[in-house]
Amino acid sequence: MPQPVRLSVQTLEVLSALTTEPSSWRHGYDLARETGLKSGTLYPILIRLADRKLVEARWEDEQPAGRPRRHLYRLTSDGVAVASEALATAAAKRRTAAAAPAPRLARGNS
Amino acid sequence: MDRLALWLTWLLDGAARLLPSGRRLWVEAVRAEAGQVPAGRQRLSWIAGGLWLAVREANVARKIGYWLGIGAIAVIGGWIAWLGFLGTAATDAEAVTDRFRIVVLLTALVGLPWLARRHGLFGPVGPSVIARFVRVAGCAGLCGLGLIVLRIDAHAKGNIMGNGRFNPVEEFCGLAARIRQGTYAGITAGVIGGLLCTFIFLFFVFLIVLGPLIGVLGGRVGAALAADHLPSRRTDRSISADLFISD
Numbered sequence: 001m002p003q004p005v006r007l008s009v010q011t012l013e014v015l016s017a018l019t020t021e022p023s024s025w026r027h028g029y030d031l032a033r034e035t036g037l038k039s040g041t042l043y044p045i046l047i048r049l050a051d052r053k054l055v056e057a058r059w060e061d062e063q064p065a066g067r068p069r070r071h072l073y074r075l076t077s078d079g080v081a082v083a084s085e086a087l088a089t090a091a092a093k094r095r096t097a098a099a100a101p102a103p104r105l106a107r108g109n110s
Numbered sequence: 111m112d113r114l115a116l117w118l119t120w121l122l123d124g125a126a127r128l129l130p131s132g133r134r135l136w137v138e139a140v141r142a143e144a145g146q147v148p149a150g151r152q153r154l155s156w157i158a159g160g161l162w163l164a165v166r167e168a169n170v171a172r173k174i175g176y177w178l179g180i181g182a183i184a185v186i187g188g189w190i191a192w193l194g195f196l197g198t199a200a201t202d203a204e205a206v207t208d209r210f211r212i213v214v215l216l217t218a219l220v221g222l223p224w225l226a227r228r229h230g231l232f233g234p235v236g237p238s239v240i241a242r243f244v245r246v247a248g249c250a251g252l253c254g255l256g257l258i259v260l261r262i263d264a265h266a267k268g269n270i271m272g273n274g275r276f277n278p279v280e281e282f283c284g285l286a287a288r289i290r291q292g293t294y295a296g297i298t299a300g301v302i303g304g305l306l307c308t309f310i311f312l313f314f315v316f317l318i319v320l321g322p323l324i325g326v327l328g329g330r331v332g333a334a335l336a337a338d339h340l341p342s343r344r345t346d347r348s349i350s351a352d353l354f355i356s357d
Contacts, residue, residue, distance in 0.1 A: 029143040029156075039140050039159030044166065047136055057139075067146065071139030 007086050010037055014045050015083040018055070018075045025058070025072035046073060054079035112149060118157040119144060125164035128315065133167045170315075177311045 007015070013035040018026060032042050049055040056076050060069040075083060119141065126137040140160030147156045 027143065028139055029146050039156045040162040043136055043140060043163045068142040070142055
């Protein structure tokens with residue numbers, strides 16, 4: 001059972017992108033386009049997720065014509081579980097924040 | 111801008127070599143994707159992110175601090191040993207002891223980290239038995255060496271606190287007094303030594319990162335020079351051929 005981890009907003013975005021099709025392999029630029037993250041942010045997140053065995057990575061099997069082989073990523077079964085839980089928690093927090101009354105401002109002016 | 115992206119890509123190739131294989135593949139992954147990113151600012155940003163990843167994963171700041179520390183310790187240790195050496199006449203039998211002490215101390219300070227660096231001396235140790243043995247034996251060896259030095263100090267003639275008997279308090283006081291003698295000089299020497307080690311480290315980084323880039327640029331300059339000269343040679347040959355035919 002993976003240990004509970006505190007996930008940043010950017011990590012949640014990556015997990016969310018990977019969760020859309022958990023069984024399919026995604027490449028880095030594809031994830032960067034979907035999440036809007038720069039490579040300097042995206043790859044450290046992928047490294048940490050891979051270190052925690054939440055993401056598995058591999059190179060493309062065959063050498064495509066005209067470009068180098070890509071590094072591919074997808075969630076592990078633990079990753080799917082952690083991502084589902086974390087995304088559900090984040091969504092619940094957002095709902096709670098949206099339902100809460102707006103803070104009263106400028107009390108003296110009312 | 112494309113030329114800049116090309117140079118940054120070469121730099122990224124070099125930076126990848128700084129990393130252990132487990133981390134290198136991530137930088138290579140960024141490199142592999144760079145060609146798919148639209149040219150221009152987006153591609154530059156992508157490659158720059160890869161360089162940042164390499165710097166971050168190579169723990170460059172930690173390595174600079176490590177080499178500063180090692181250099182400072184080595185130079186301060188050498189300086190203190192040198193002070194002990196200066197206090198003894200060259201013809202004195204004690205001088206042999208001091209020379210031996212300097213050689214052993216410097217060998218331990220330089221040799222042990224060099225031997226054990228692959229397994230992370232003073233840091234996380236590798237999972238192998240050999241790695242753990244090297245770390246423990248290195249620390250134990252240095253502690254033993256320290257005790258031997260203290261013991262020699264206690265029995266050396268004309269030493270600060272030596273009276274021939276083994277008294278740990280007096281011996282530590284004697285060592286402290288000896289360290290006080292060389293404090294200012296030692297700090298200066300430590301700073302200089304640390305800076306030297308850092309420069310050496312950065313020089314190696316420079317070689318590793320920029321070596322391939324310089325090689326490629328050198329090749330390109332050579333190719334350009336050859337391209338400038340080849341047509342004229344061909345012309346000369348064709349002229350001489352024409353002359354030969356006319357003859």
